[in-house]
Amino acid sequence: MERNRLQRILRAAWPRVVAIGILLGIWQLLVVVGVQSPGGEPLPGPGDAIAEIGYLVHTDVIVPALVQTLERAAIGYLLALVLGTLIGLAVVRVPVLRAGVGSLLAGLQSLPSVVWVPIATLFLAIGGQIENAVYFVVIMGAFPSIAMGLMSSYDNIPPLTFSLARSMGARGPRYYRHFIFSATLPGYVAGMKQAWAFSWRSLMAAELIIGSTASSGLGQILDNGRSLGDLPEMFAALLTILVVGIAVNDLVFAPLERGLLRRRGLVPA
């Protein structure tokens, strides 16, 4: 029993382990070849970056930064989720909105959220209060994916489902509950997953550029490393940002989506 379970985990994990191994291998190769910064500093290897993470944990730098960043990510993401859901529902329900807002959403989605940083800094980060500016950038980066996910999954509902609902006389809240919400759920969750990626990268852009010494997150550690020419610190921050992004996707959104699709027979069990 235990052994089988272990085998199953190993079988699921090995492609990932190999991919990470190849990535680390290439990185290490660049180190061995002797890549340097123009200032003559050698490129730190994966080992150096991991050791630096250990040092930053030990000196109580990275954990508070991580907590700070995750808190911003969570709040910004939830606000984007609420806004995106409301806009998505409005667009689905009101045909006039859909023509105008539909294409606008697609445009917003393709806009790199970093372009909101200067505006947010000017209007919202007043007197060193950077949090509002950070949330604004995260929301602008993430909400179009949520709204688009909802909208496109509504468009993909088979016409027969609507005929069925009508032939059963489904109306009002019950119609939305039993037909529309359930039918759009997979697309909505796919939108949520994509919105996570967008909000995480928007947050990093915001932290890097808006950065202040008052409240530092992972982005500030990265920027700190750059301004001090501390290459290991930069790579330690980079590695941490990458790992958090992957972990949230793999531990939260991917299982949610997979479970949903499996129950509906859309992926092999």
Added chain:
Amino acid sequence: MNVALAPRPSVVTLEADPFVTLNGVTKVFGHGKRAMTALEDMSLEMARGEFVCVLGASGCGKSTLLSLIAGLDKVTSGAIEIADGRPAVMFQEPALLPWLTVRRNVELPMRLHNLDPDQRNQTANRLLSMVGLIDFADHRPHQLSGGMRQRCALARALAQDSELLLMDEPFAALDALTRDSLHDDLNRIWQETGKTIIFVTHNVREAVRLGDRVMLMTPRPGRVAQIWDVDIVRPRELDSFEVSGLAHEITAQLRAGAVIDGAK
């Protein structure tokens, strides 16, 4: 032996108060020069508990007729009257909701009409036993075979508790063996429940095997070509002498219609 081969006039008055009445039903799609008449002046009266099969080649407007009766579309002129309630519809595809189990799919119409859970559960059990799916109540649609999915769709249509059941080529996509066993079951369920059924098909033998009457439609525009009474003793077998004989006659008529249509 009691085989009626003689055609009857296309308007049949069965009783003083018919259950379903089609009166000069006409359906035109589009406007002006692009207008296409799908159905023209169709009239029919059906008694409560009657099983009528609507037969025709594909594109003759029989599905249009069904969606008009279902209230999914509006007539251009003429009238459709149903003595009570909203008809239940069974489509060619099972149209099961993939996020619900078999039981929950069957319970769906009852949820929409706010039945209490006990009653829902009892009715679902009864209907699932009736269609032979009680052991699959907790499966999801994707885990079922094509025939089982249609059984589930049938149970769901019955759960709507409507007197009138509309069936739009529900067994067309199934293999012959599965279809045959569904015919048996549908015949039995119809006799047990006393539903009034309008069954659309392009399969002549299927129509003869199931219907009290078979209504043949001509294509473009859809009209009533001819109506046959099927007085063959039930349960009928697909390859019995009587079923084959009447099917043969209707097929000849269907071919003649197709030739006329092709010559136009």
